[in-house]
Amino acid sequence: MNKKILSARAAVRRTWQRPWARRLSVWAAVVTVSLTGVVVGTMLFAQSEIAVGPFRADMSISPSVEGGTEVQIPPLGSLHLDSHDGPIHLKVDLGSLDQERTEALIDDPTAISAAGQSAVDDVTKGVLQLGLRALGAAIVCALILSALIFRNIRRVAASGVLALVVTGGGLGLAAGTIRPDSISEPRYEGLLVNAPAVVGDARRIADNYGRYADQLQQLVSNVSRIYTTVSTLPVFEPAGNTTRLLHVSDLHLNPTSWGVIRTVVKQWDIDAVVDTGDIVDWGSNAETSYVSDIGQLGVPYVYVRGNHDSLAIQAAVARQKNAIVLDDTTVTINGLTLAGIGDPEFTPDKSEDPPPDNADELVSSPLLTSGERLATTIRGGKTKVDVALVHDPAMAPPLSGVVPLVLAGHTHKREVSVLAAPSPAPSSSVAPPSAPAPSPSAGVTEPPQKTRMLVQGSTGGAGLRGLEKEEPTPLMMSVLYFDETQTLKAYDDIQLGGTGEQNVTMQRNLVGKDEPEPTTDPSAISGVTPETRPNGSLPPGR
Template identity: 25%
Template sequence: MAGPGLLERTPSTKRPPVRSWLKVKVRALLNLRRLLALLLVFAATLFGGYLALVSFHDEDRLSVGEIRMSIDPGHKGALDVYVPLVDWGARFEAIRAPLRVKVDLQTIDRTVAQSLAEGKSLDVQQVRREARDALANYLRKLIALVVAAALVLGLLVAFAIRSRVPRLRWTSLLAIVTSLGIGVALVVLIPPRGEISDPQYYAHGPDIPRALEAVEAARRTSGVLDQELDAQLVGLARLVVAPGRRRSLADQPVITVASDLHNNTVGLGVLERLSNGGPVFFVGDLTDRGSQLETSLVRRSAHSGKPFVFVTGNHDSDYLARALAGEGAIVLTRTGRMREDGTTDKRLVHTIEGLRVAGYDDPYERRSAESFKDRYDSVPDPVEQDKFTGWLMPLIGKVDVVMVHEPALIAPALQILKDKPPQQPLVFLVGHTHKADLQKQPGVTVINGGSVGAGGTGNLSEPTALGIARFVFTLKPSFQPLAADLVSINPGTGSSSARRERLDPTG
């Protein structure tokens, strides 16, 4: 029999001590507690700074009136100058932080307004200095307050959760460093940098074109009171009073330029309101396929302007073009104006609203005989580009406006015109890209209003603004482009903006 000594030496399975396992668990919990405490202090510091940023505003009085300055975060960086009384303003994209510095003109000094009405001039340099000082003072106060609020809330949370894990000196140091970091970021990112130019006019409703007209139509006895927001007023704008310096746009002919509805009939209502019974030049893609059903949806577009001038896009069809011609629309093609039966009058240039207009139907438009199948090519090939250039060149000097859906189609022709500018102004109206754009070169202007259908009913996954353009011109003593307004409307909120570009040589 085995003795007791032998039994004691029998091998057995060893288990880790319970105490070691508990130490590992406690250490993990302590580390998690440290991390959560630090994150809480960090978040509280950021939140304190954010509260101060969005809540602080300041008022200051300039010689022209009283302004209110505030911050609106969560937007593309910009400086907004806004007049609540008339619900319009100007936006300068001169700030790198994702927020808008808002300057609202609350009141206008009655004495200044009266002196302007009597023909007296405004001391622009004084307004510049006052505005610069007001904005700089506001930003200094804002940054100091944000840093202080961030530090206070961060330290309060640090003291509220003070314990040995983590120690107070670490949480308080985190609050101090974070607050200072916020201050440095604000100093670097908020103040406007570089030249403040190219204002984008905006309003909170769909009536921005009327606001633009109001700016141009302001008058006084000695001539035109031309008001504009100028790039030289640091952080704000300058009010320029220069009577008679520019040609007034009041009472000048205007056409509405639109394209790319893509069956979104909501855009037709906007088009009808903005055209206000005036001429509409539609540069293709009323539909997605140009089928009979789609044509019935958009047929009313032929009556959205007087007249309604149309060229096809790659998403339109010969069936749609004939239907619009039957409704009284002026449907232009490379061989002339289309009749309801599909034939053309062979006249390449037609006089419309005093303008000499030609249109080029899209080479990839769909055909009813082919069941409206897709004939789209992403980029027109050189053969199609050469066809367009060969069609256009004999018309130079005989035409004022050329309508063509695809911008890439006209690229070689633009290069030729750049090397040899036309003697008389020439304007191209294009579409297709769904992005508003304005290009200028000597003697030539290219206007793209964007997508009046906000990308269309088949483009709901990509946020696209509803875009439209207004082209202002004069016929006296001869055709001369004066201005282009690129109007953008948010289809969700109805808020709108517009960028006005002067096209006349004195603009």
């Protein structure tokens, strides 16, 4: 045994004594030292300070796999932009406020707009300076480190060249993949009450998301107004003709949900709250007191029944002074018309039945029947319906082409999709061969409108079920922005850490960007899979 070990050691020793092995080890060491120098130089010296509006902004670059930009706005929070791909991450810290510039903004309100107009040039100049500084720091650190280790001019030069290639390539990749319009869809992290003030008016952003300069100017103006107001933090005033709905769903008796909803209603200046069902767990009379908080919100509360909600719960909601229960009915708020229908199945016991054996049972399910009933009501109404409300996404297919937007819940998972276009009705008669051919314009109809479906996560963090997993289910809700033509322009997805957690994130989304593909299989809508409720809907345990 000892002879075999000694023989193996001797073989390894002979291999490393060969010229090519020695050269390989030397070049591996050169690469390692050079990359170490790049990382150290970038982390320690790739920093610069620029003036952006009233701020002394500290900018820095660090190695990263995903890239992107982070804008720190202490103490309000931070904005995260998907501005470019890796391997470089840009961080901008607006923590330093220039006293003279701030006083000038307070004395002259027009100075805020002027500061915003110069923000693009300031940031562009600062990023270029930072890139050159990062390149120089990486090369110098790599040269110094290799000189200390190798003491060989060729290896030192090779380290410097490698640092130049790596750093320059990283900067080139970031510049080549830059996405200027990412500033229109920021992800906010920080205090919930500050989110609308920092991010700004979604209506204006949605209308102009392709104009990078305008958005950067608006961002600087928003933050400038916050810092220059002495008494309270201002909320950015929206356009007067913007209607804002707060979409909640699946509260499941979570008492903390009402406090969050009240905060969002106040800070976002919400016009109405829309609840797509499952407000309680069992539908019992003892749970009716939970809905009493609806009356404290101060705005209309539009509700459709979920599969966990009984008729007694629906009646308790209807008794609230500001509540509007939709059950195959419509309502108009600020010119925006909503129609809704309750879930036809009451399944609070969480029992699971096997899925239907054939497609006929799925097609004839009470869920689709209810969806068809609502679609018939909408078609027969005199007022154009802008938003349809259902609880289960499996109710949505009949509404395709009937309304531009469907809101749903039930799955405890946030999803956005475009419903498959409805199939054209078959012709009831066939023209005889001798009949004249119709003219090209005869019988021409406009294509059906595209129907987008937004499925909300659980605003109650799935209730007690949200604590069954290792990580609690987060609380989710969305703010929807409609313009004067009742068209959805943008929506903010708000997510709070589950019970016992404090983190808050908000993602702005612009309608029309990265449009999802239409869903062609009704059984695939929002995860309607073989694990189903009776007659083909999702399991009632949700």
